[in-house]
Amino acid sequence: MAAAIFTPSSDRDTIFALSSGAGRAAVAVIRVSGPAAGQVLAQMVPGRPPAPRRAALRAIQAPGGAEPLDRALVLWLPGPASFTGEDQVELHLHGGRAVVAAVLEALGGLPGCRLAEAGEFTRRAYDAGKLDLAQVEGLADLINAETEAQRRQALRQSQGALSRRCNALQQALIAALARLEAEIDFAEDEVDVPARPLAAVQTVAGALRAEIAALLDQGERGERLRDGVQIAILGAPNVGKSSLLNALARRDVAIVSAQAGTTRDVIEVHLDLGGLPVTLADTAGLRDLVPAAEDPSGQAEVEAEGMRRSRLRAEDADLKLLVFEAPRWPAVEPEVAARADRDSLVVVNKADLAEGPLAALPSALTAVGADRYDVSALTGAGLDGLLEGLERAVEARLGGADPALLTRARHREALADCAEALGRAAAVDDAALVAEDLRLALRALGRVVGKVDVEALLDVVFREFCIGK
Numbered sequence: 001m002a003a004a005i006f007t008p009s010s011d012r013d014t015i016f017a018l019s020s021g022a023g024r025a026a027v028a029v030i031r032v033s034g035p036a037a038g039q040v041l042a043q044m045v046p047g048r049p050p051a052p053r054r055a056a057l058r059a060i061q062a063p064g065g066a067e068p069l070d071r072a073l074v075l076w077l078p079g080p081a082s083f084t085g086e087d088q089v090e091l092h093l094h095g096g097r098a099v100v101a102a103v104l105e106a107l108g109g110l111p112g113c114r115l116a117e118a119g120e121f122t123r124r125a126y127d128a129g130k131l132d133l134a135q136v137e138g139l140a141d142l143i144n145a146e147t148e149a150q151r152r153q154a155l156r157q158s159q160g161a162l163s164r165r166c167n168a169l170q171q172a173l174i175a176a177l178a179r180l181e182a183e184i185d186f187a188e189d190e191v192d193v194p195a196r197p198l199a200a201v202q203t204v205a206g207a208l209r210a211e212i213a214a215l216l217d218q219g220e221r222g223e224r225l226r227d228g229v230q231i232a233i234l235g236a237p238n239v240g241k242s243s244l245l246n247a248l249a250r251r252d253v254a255i256v257s258a259q260a261g262t263t264r265d266v267i268e269v270h271l272d273l274g275g276l277p278v279t280l281a282d283t284a285g286l287r288d289l290v291p292a293a294e295d296p297s298g299q300a301e302v303e304a305e306g307m308r309r310s311r312l313r314a315e316d317a318d319l320k321l322l323v324f325e326a327p328r329w330p331a332v333e334p335e336v337a338a339r340a341d342r343d344s345l346v347v348v349n350k351a352d353l354a355e356g357p358l359a360a361l362p363s364a365l366t367a368v369g370a371d372r373y374d375v376s377a378l379t380g381a382g383l384d385g386l387l388e389g390l391e392r393a394v395e396a397r398l399g400g401a402d403p404a405l406l407t408r409a410r411h412r413e414a415l416a417d418c419a420e421a422l423g424r425a426a427a428v429d430d431a432a433l434v435a436e437d438l439r440l441a442l443r444a445l446g447r448v449v450g451k452v453d454v455e456a457l458l459d460v461v462f463r464e465f466c467i468g469k
């Protein structure tokens, strides 16, 4: 992911970039967009130009070069019916590094052509009105999507699900505003209007507000699905937290040892739980420490810092796995028990060492919302059940029958502003004031799809892209 801040130098340059992944591959796609795209075709693809939007197999050569650089599929995509709205050329080359390097170098030598910056193709599509801001965000999410649920949400947004909803709300608001303004004009002309439409307009404002409130009720579900659900593994030292992380991730990520206080830093792994994205964090064990003064080695200080990080992580987590060990069960570390809440799952590890059935949940843990999972990170017993339980808990936090339309904090903020203005509009009894609030509501709505007040946002949004998109 490129992080360069995008500053358009000249919109009229013709830009080019490798749009497929870097490194050796079967096929590499180079895209060209801008007024000189036709020139690129004329100079680098000798022979009959391909028909628009039809793939043609052609030799590619450097301008004026005698030998071909490659033989490739060429697409000629004249604007405005292209992704960027400009004339575009796509070269589907053999994906060797030398081939790509030679073609990029040849392109860089053509007048008016330069390498694209991160997100610049999409920026041009946005400027040409091919996509609105919400769709651009959806596209960025689609490229970053790692799980099925993320892919579905991103595709929906890139295809305009949120935009359509906002546009419909906008149309309804504009109609209400037009009615009201007509009334204000009539009133000024002192024309007798029989049925004053203020009440009707306010009813509409109230209904739109309720519709937006329903959208806002989805909360941060959409954002969580983008970012992944954060799960923290918490417990006393040595109960097997790191072993559990490794077992759930099916990888040897964290160091495991019989020594208490092994893990100091927070260690994260990303998991795909049945299509749902999850970040699982292993943390330092929580316990009472020897005061630093009695520990000349300084180890206690390091461990104390590790514990501080564990506590922070516990506070930020959407879900917590509170891990205990069977040999000591039902004795629980008070510091761990203190973190038990409805977002916690109780895991009793080292079930392989249990002598007989385990006792019921101690009273210190009754606050937890879910069942207890008896597992052994060592033998793998009970892990499938734990994974299923986790998946259910994650689903409950992301799921819901209808997909979330709001996928970023900025969508929620703009809609909350809109709802607030509509609330005011429904409450006052003065046509001019109602009209002003409706205008503010429209403006807030426009921010979601990028019709108003978005200049400052654009750089942030387009920075999420890699070069070539």
Ligand SMILES: Nc1nc2c(ncn2[C@@H]2O[C@H](COP(=O)(O)OP(=O)(O)OP(=O)(O)O)[C@@H](O)[C@H]2O)c(=O)[nH]1
Residues within 6 Å of the ligand: 235, 236, 237, 238, 239, 240, 241, 242, 243, 244, 255, 256, 257, 258, 259, 260, 261, 262, 263, 264, 283, 284, 285, 286, 349, 350, 351, 352, 353, 375, 376, 377, 378, 379
């Ligand atoms: N018998 C048995 N031993 C286990 C199990 N899980 C972990 N252990 C052992 O318990 C010890 C501690 O394991 P860790 O995974 O390092 O424990 P931890 O909770 O991460 O410890 P700290 O990082 O020090 O807080 C190691 O010797 C593991 O091999 C288990 O399910 N059964």
Ligand SMILES: [Mg+2]
Residues within 6 Å of the ligand: 241, 242, 243, 254, 255, 256, 262, 263, 282, 283
């Ligand atoms: Mg550990």
